[in-house]
Amino acid sequence: MTSASPAPPVITFLSDYGHYDEFVGVCHGVIARRCPTARVIDLTHLVPSHDVRAGAILLRAALPYMPVGVHLAVVDPGVSAVGPHGRRAVALRTIEDGHVLVGPDNGLLMPAAERLAGVAEAVDIGESVERLQPVSRTFHGRDIFAPVAAALADGQPLAAVGEPLEPAQLRRMAIPTAHLGDGALTAHVLRSDTFGNLILNAANEQLLAVGAEVGDALSVAHAGTHHTAAYAATFADVTPGELLIYEDAQQMVSLAVNRGSAAKLLGADQDDELVIRPA
Amino acid sequence: MTSASPAPPVITFLSDYGHYDEFVGVCHGVIARRCPTARVIDLTHLVPSHDVRAGAILLRAALPYMPVGVHLAVVDPGVSAVGPHGRRAVALRTIEDGHVLVGPDNGLLMPAAERLAGVAEAVDIGESVERLQPVSRTFHGRDIFAPVAAALADGQPLAAVGEPLEPAQLRRMAIPTAHLGDGALTAHVLRSDTFGNLILNAANEQLLAVGAEVGDALSVAHAGTHHTAAYAATFADVTPGELLIYEDAQQMVSLAVNRGSAAKLLGADQDDELVIRPA
C-alpha cells in the first residue's frame, strides 16, 4: 500500500551552521516553499566552522548511502567576498548515478563528485532566477543554495537555474594521500569522529601491503612519540583503554581506544602524519 | 510529476528543549499521531533555557521564510504556574498571510505576529478538546501545544480548539529600540549568534542616518571602552581578526570579527548598549 505513493524528491543538507541559530530551519523553510514535497535529510550541521575540507570528507563519505537526489552543502568562509577574490556558487551533476550537488565552488563538492566519476555538467548559480532577492551578503544558504536546490528537486534542469560552466573550471581540493615506503605506511589524520576515533587516509589493503596481519602489534610513530597498537578485527579484541587499529566502516583504516579516545591518547589533529609499521 | 502530490501541511517548531532529552522527539510523535501527513520543520531547539525574548527574536527572524502554516513555539518558564500568576496557552492567527502561531501567552509569539500586521483572531487553548489528558504540570509542549498545533495543521479552525480571546488581552513583549541623537546611533545587542556575531536592534538605514558610509571607520563605545570598527560591505573587506560592522542577512546591523568572535572581543551580552558614531 505504501508503495502506491510516489517516492518524494530527496534533498540532503550538510553545513557548518550548527543548531544554536535558526539558520538550518530557515533553509528548510525556504526549501518547503519552493518544493513542498521534498524530503530533507540533514547529514550534519556540525562541520567545524569554515572547515571546507572536513565538510568535503564528510560529504564524500556519506553520499554513497544516499538516494539519488539533490545534495546541498554549505561550508563557505568566502561567502561575502566579491570581485576577483569571490567564489562562485555552483550546481553540478555527477557522471555516475546523476546526483546533483549544490554549494560554493571552493572544493567542498569535488571529492564527492570525483568518487562518482566526476562532473558531467555544471552551472554558475550566482545570478540564478531561483535566488531570493535581495540576496544578502552573508547568508547564501538561504538566498541562493537552498532555493536552487529546491528548484532542482522540483524537477528543473541545471540549465534552467544557472549559467553553463566548464567542469574543468571548478575549484578542486587537495587531500593528502597515504604512501608506502621503507616497510612502513605513512598516513595522515583526515579527522576525528565524535568518539575520538582517528580516521586515516589509508585503505586497509595498504596496511596489509606493509606485511601487517590482523592480530599483529603495530608501531605507530606520531610527533616524535611511539605507540603500540593492536591490529584488531574488532574493539572487543583489545582490553578497555588499549589502542587498536582496524578497518573502519568505510574500508579505511582508523585508530581507536576501546571505550576511550585515540585523539586524546595521541594528542593528534587533522593532517598529522603517522608512520605505521609492524612492531 | 512531483507537483501532482498535494503540499503536506507544515508545522514549524521552536523551543528551548535542547536535543539531549526525548522532549522534541516526543512532540514530533504526538504531532504524527494527530496529523500523520504534517511535515515538521525544526527551527531550533537550542533557545537558551527559559529565555522567552531570545525565542521571540528568533521566531520573528525566521517566520518570513517559512511556508504559510502552523508555528509551534515553546519557551515557557511559567509552565507550571496556576491561578492568578498562571500564563495562558494560546493559538492565534496573524492578519497578514494567515499564519497560525501556537504557544504560551508570555510574549513569545507577539514580535513575530506584529511583523505580520498583528493578530486577527486568538483562542485560549488551556482547556482544548485536543489536549492530551491527564495534562502534566511541566510538559505542556507534549500535552497541549503539540496536539493543538497538529489539529490546526489537520484543518481544524481556531474556534474548534479553544475559547475565544480578545487579541488585546495577549501579553506583549518589550524589546529595546535603537535611537539617533548627538550624531550617534545608540543601539543594543539583541543576541549573539553561533559565530559570535553581535546582532543589534538597528536597521542599516539608521547607521547611514548618522552620516556613516560603507568604507568608513566607526567608533563603537561599550561599557566604558572604545573600539574601532570598519563599516564594511563584506567580511572579506577586513583582515582576519579585525572588527567590522555590516548590514546582516536581516537588513539589520551586526558587529563581527572576520574569522573571530565579536562577542568575545567586546565582552558584550544581550541588551548591552552600544554607541556608534563616525570615528
Next chain:
Amino acid sequence: MTSASPAPPVITFLSDYGHYDEFVGVCHGVIARRCPTARVIDLTHLVPSHDVRAGAILLRAALPYMPVGVHLAVVDPGVSAVGPHGRRAVALRTIEDGHVLVGPDNGLLMPAAERLAGVAEAVDIGESVERLQPVSRTFHGRDIFAPVAAALADGQPLAAVGEPLEPAQLRRMAIPTAHLGDGALTAHVLRSDTFGNLILNAANEQLLAVGAEVGDALSVAHAGTHHTAAYAATFADVTPGELLIYEDAQQMVSLAVNRGSAAKLLGADQDDELVIRPA
C-alpha cells in the same frame, strides 16, 4: 483534504551517535533508499555514549507517545564483538499495539517492550537478507538496523527479515526499583535531564504512601547529607533556587530546583540512592 493522503509509515530513531558526525544522516539515507515514503522521527541521538540503560529508559518513556510503527534504537557498545561474546541483532513485535522494535539484543529494547505487555514475536536479523553487504564491523546502524527497519516499515513481516527467535532468549535489563520501609521511600536516580532535574524510579503514589502530602516539607538523604525539599504541585510554588519534589510528566517523582539544577545542588548521579521521608 489533507486526510485524503494515506498516513506515511513511521520509523522513530534513537541512538548515541551524536550530531557531530554523519552517522545519523547516513542511516536516514539508507532508510530513504529502502522505504522512500517512511517518515523518520528522531527521538534523540544524544544518549550518553554506550549507555544502554539510559537509552532503554528514554525509549520506554517516549514510546507511549509515538504512532504505531517501527522503532529503531542503537546504543551498542558490543557492536564489534563476535563469537560467544557477540550480541544478537534483533527485531521484535510487542504484544500490546503491535509496535516493532529494532536494535541490538543487549537489553536496550526490553523495558519499552515490557511496558507494552512484552514480546509477541522476535527474529534474529544478524544475517538478514535486508542487510547492506559487506557488513562493517563497527556500523551496524547503517548496515543492519536501518535497512531492516526500513523493510519492516515498507510492510515486510518479521519472518521475512530474520530467523525466528524465542522471546525468552532475549536479553533483559535490570533497572533498580524503589521501595517503601521504615516510613521512608528509598528511590534511585534514573537519570538527570537537560535542566538538571533528577528523574527518580518512584511513582508519585509511592510518595503519597509514606504519608507525604503536597505542601509538606520532605527530608531527602543522599550520600550522607540531608536536604529539605518542598513537595510541590508546581515549580511556581517554591522560590527560585529552592529544591522541590514533584510529580513529573511521566507520573513519576522528580527532584528539581526552580530555575536551577537539582543535579548540581545534590551532586547526584545515575543510580544514586535517595531516602525520602516527611521532615
